[in-house]
Amino acid sequence: MALLRRILIRFGNLFRKDRAEAELAREVEAHLVLIADDFERRGMSPEEARVAAKRAYGGVEQAKQAHRDERSLLWMEHSLQDLRHAGRALAHSPGFTLVAIATIALGVGVNTTLFTAYNAVALKPLPIADADKVVRLRRTLTSGFIGENQYAFSYPEYANLRDQQHAFQSVVAASWPVKVLVAAPGESSSNQLIPAQAQLVSGNYFGALGINASLGRVFGSDEDRVGNPVVVLSYAYWQRQFRGDPQVLGSIVRIRNTSFTIIGVTPQEFTGTSLNPQVPDLWAPVSMQGQLVPGQDWLHKPTDFELQILAHLDPGIGLKQAQAQTDSLVRQFTTTYVTKDRTLAVALERTAFFGNTNDPRFRAGVGAVMVIFILVLLVACANVTNMLVARGAARQKEISVRLALGASRARVIRHLLTESMLLALAGGVAGLALAAAAGKLLWIALDQILVRQLGSDFVLSLNLNPDTRVLTYALGLSVATGLIFGLSPALQFTKPDLNTSLKDESTSFGRGMDRSRLRGLLICGQVAVSMLLLSSAGLLIRGLARSQAADPGFDTQGIYLLRANFGDEPVRAAAEFHRLTDWLKTAPEVANVSYGTAPMMGTWTPPIFVKRPGAVEGSIEGRTLAGYASDNFLNTMGITLLRGRNFTAHETSTGAHVAVVCASTARLYWPNEDPLGKHFQLDLHFDGKRTDFEIIGIVKDVRFANLTRVDPARVYLAADPTQLYPVFFNLRGDQQTSIAGLWTRLRGFNNDIAASVSMWNVETMLLAPQRTLARALAMLAAILALLALSLAGIGIYGVMAYVVSQRTREIGVRIALGATAGRVLQRIAMEGLRPVLIGLIIGLAGGAGLSLLLHRTLAFPGSIDFLYGVSFYDPLTFLGITVFLTVVSLMASLGPALKAIRVNPVIALRYE
C-alpha cells in the first residue's frame, strides 16, 4: 500500500516539478537559518554563523539532488526531458525529419501491408463466438496428399465422432459450397433461375458456433434428423437478392424440385467457416442433401468425403487429450469402413480464415516474401542511419561538450536514441496510414479480379481492416527500426575522444576511419539489396512481357468447358455422360464436341519407360505429363497433327492402348528415330504395374500444364469409355447468343443435369488468371525494386554530399598544391563508387543464386516457370540492371563531387 502510494506520488511529482523545487528551496533555506541562529547564540557574528551553517549542513546542491532523486521518478523525468529536447531538435531541421520519416514510413508501410494481408488470411479467427475454443479436423492420409482433401470427412465418420466423443461440447459438420439454381419467390417461370452457393450443415451448426439469426431464426439442433426443407440466408445474399426485405421470412424458394422455406438471415459479421474465403449464399440442413445434390448419398456412404468438421472444445479438456480421443475414434472407424487411402492420424487445427495456412509450403512462401519486404525496410534503415551519421558529425562538438561536462555516456546514448525512436514512431504511424490505404487498394483489386474471374455471385469474405495484431506489428517494427538505425551512430558518437573533437579539427585528414567504413558498408548493403530486387524484378517483368503474348498452342478463345454432375452410380453416370455429349453434337449452336483431360487444372505425371534401341533390359525412365483425349479432342482444341493419325472413334470407345505424343516428347525419347509405331510404358496408378502404349501420331507442342512454359513432355492417351471427363466444345456463330441459346436448350434436354452444369470459357477462366498473376507479380517486384532503388540513390547522394563537405579542406589543400580538377574529381568519384561496385557484385551473385534456385524447381515436368522461359542468366537483364545502377550511383555522387572541385583553396585553407 505504502509503496504504491509512493510510486503514484513520485509519478505525480513529474508534473509538479516547479512547486516541489520551490518548497525544497524554502525548507533548506529555513533549515540553514535555524542552524545559523544556533551558531549566533554561541557567539559567532552573523557572517560567520551563516558560513558555519552551510558547513554543518553539508553540500546544499547534493542534498537537493538527493531529494529530487527520491522525490520523483528520475529516469522518467530524464526521458521526458529527452523527449522534449528531441522534439525540438527534430523540429529544428524539418527537412531531415521529413525525409527520415518518409523513408521509414515507406519501409514500415510495405511491411505492414504484407502483414495485414497475412493477418487477414492466416491469423484472424473465424467470425464466431469463442473462436479460440473451436478447432478444425485435419487428417494425414497414407497417400501423403496435402490440400483440401485432408479436411474432408464423410457423414458417417462425423456421426460416429459426434456420438462417441467426450472431449467436445459439440461437433458440427459443413459441406463445401454446392452450386444450385434458385427460383426466387413469386417468379413462377422456371427460366428465372439464379445461381447460388449453398452449404449443407448439421443442425447444431449455428447453435454450437454461437451464431444467432439477425432476422428470424437459425436451425435447431435436431432439424437435420429427417428431410426438413428450410434454409437460412446469408446477410450478403439477403441484401443482394431480396434487397434486405424482412418480409422474406416464411416465403418459399424453389431449388431443383423442392420448395424450401426461408426461416432466417445470419448476422452481417458471419462470413462462413469454409476453408476458402467465400461466403455461402444460403444454408440448408444436411438432411436435405438428396434434394440439393441428387444422385448421391452422403448420409450413408462412409467413403463420400464431403464435409468439414469443426469442434468446440470442452472447457475441462486439454487440446492434447481431445486430439488423442478424436484421432483414435476416427481411425477406428476408418479402418473398418474405408479401404482406399487410409487415415494415418487426425489433428485438431486452429481455425483461421484460410484452412491451408498451416501448410508448410504456404508458410515457406510467406516467409520468402517477408524476407524480401524486410530487405526493403533494411535499405530504408541504412539510409536513415547514414543521415544520422552525417547529422551526428555536425553535432559531434555538442556531444563532446556534454560528455566533458560530466554527462554519462549512457545518458547521452539514451538521449540520441530518444531522437531515433521519435523518428521511428512517427515513421511507423505514417507507415500504418500508408498500409491502411494500400490495404484498401488491395481489397478493391482482389475483389475486382475475383469477381471478373468467378462471376458476380462470388462474395469475398476477407477482412483487411487493421486490428490490434497489425497495430502491434507496426509498432514493434518501428521500435526495432529505431533501434537498428539509431544504435550504431549513437554508440559511435559517444566514443570517448574528447581531445580531437573539442578542438576545431573534427574533420581533418584521415579521421574517423571506422565511421567511413560504416558508411561504406551501409552503401554496399543498400546497393546489393537493390541489385537483388532489381534483377528479380527485371526477370519477372521480362517474364510478364512473354506471359501476355504466350501462345498456349491450342485454341482457347472459342473453346468452352462443360462440367456436370451425373450422380454417384458409375455405370449410369457414364451412360448419362455419353448421352449428354451425343446430344451436344446435335445442338445447332455447337460446332465440335470432345472430351478429355482439362488443361491448366492440375497435372498428372506418371513414370514413363522407353526401351532403348538394341538394349535388352535397359530403358530410359522419367516422368511425363499425360492426359486422355476423345477422338475429336485434338481437332476441337486446334492441336495440329504433325505426323501419323488421330484416335478413331472406335479406339476411344474401347479404350485402346494407343497414344499420340507431342513433338517435344518425340525429341526427348526418340531423338534420332521415327517414334511412330514405337512403344512405351506408363505406370498409370503409381503402383509399379506398367501399361504398354503404341504411338500412332505426333502433334505440335502446347502449354497445357500451365501457361508459363511449353510442356517438356506430354502424351495423349485414348479416352477410357467407363470414365467421365470434362467436355470441350466450340460454337457456331456469335458466341454470346450461341451460349445463351445453348443454356435454354440444355434445360429443355434435362433440367436435372442442367442445374448442375457449369460452362466456362477456357480463355477467361483458365488463362486470364495466370496472366493476371504474372502481371501482379511483376508489378509487385517492380514497385519494391523501384522503392529500394530510389532509397539507395538518395542514400548514395547523401553520403557523397557529406563526405565532400567534410573533406572540403583536404580538397582545398590538394588544389592549392597543384592537383587538377580532373584528378580530384576522379579520386572523389572513385572513392564513392568503391562500395557501390562491391555491392553490385554481391547483389549480382545473390540474383544469380536466386535464379539457380528457381531453375532447380523446374526439373519436374508439371512445375510452374514464373519467368515464362526467360533464361536464368538472362544477360540482357543482368547487364542492363548493372549499367542502370552504376549510372544511378554516378549521378548521385556527381553533384557533390562537382561541388568539391569548385572549392576555393584560399577559403578552404583558412581553416587549417
Place this chain on the structure above:
Amino acid sequence: MPAQILQGTLDLMILRTLSTMGPQHAYGIANRLQQISDDSLNLNQGTIYPALIRLEQYGWTRGAWSRTENNREAKYYTITKAGLKALEEETARWRQMSAVVEKLLTEEK
C-alpha cells in the same frame, strides 16, 4: 572516526524521534540524532532530506509549515497513525536483526 549511518536505519531513527519528541523540523531531527549518538554519527544535515521525503511519500509522516519559538518559519514533521504502525514493525525487525548479528559476532570470538 565517526560512524556512517547503516543503510536503511535512518528511516527508523527519524520515525522514533518523531514518536518520542512530537512534531519536529529537519534541523530538530538532525540535532536529536547527533545528540543521541554523542556526536559519533557522521551526519551532514542535508543527508536526512531524502529520508524525510521518502517517509512523507509512504504516508508515515506529514509535513506542515509552522513557526519556531524564535518566530522562524520551519517545516514540522508529524508522525501519522500508519507511521506509528510502521515504527512498531520496523523496531521489531531491527531488534530481531541486531540480535542475530550480535549472536553471530559473539560466537565468532
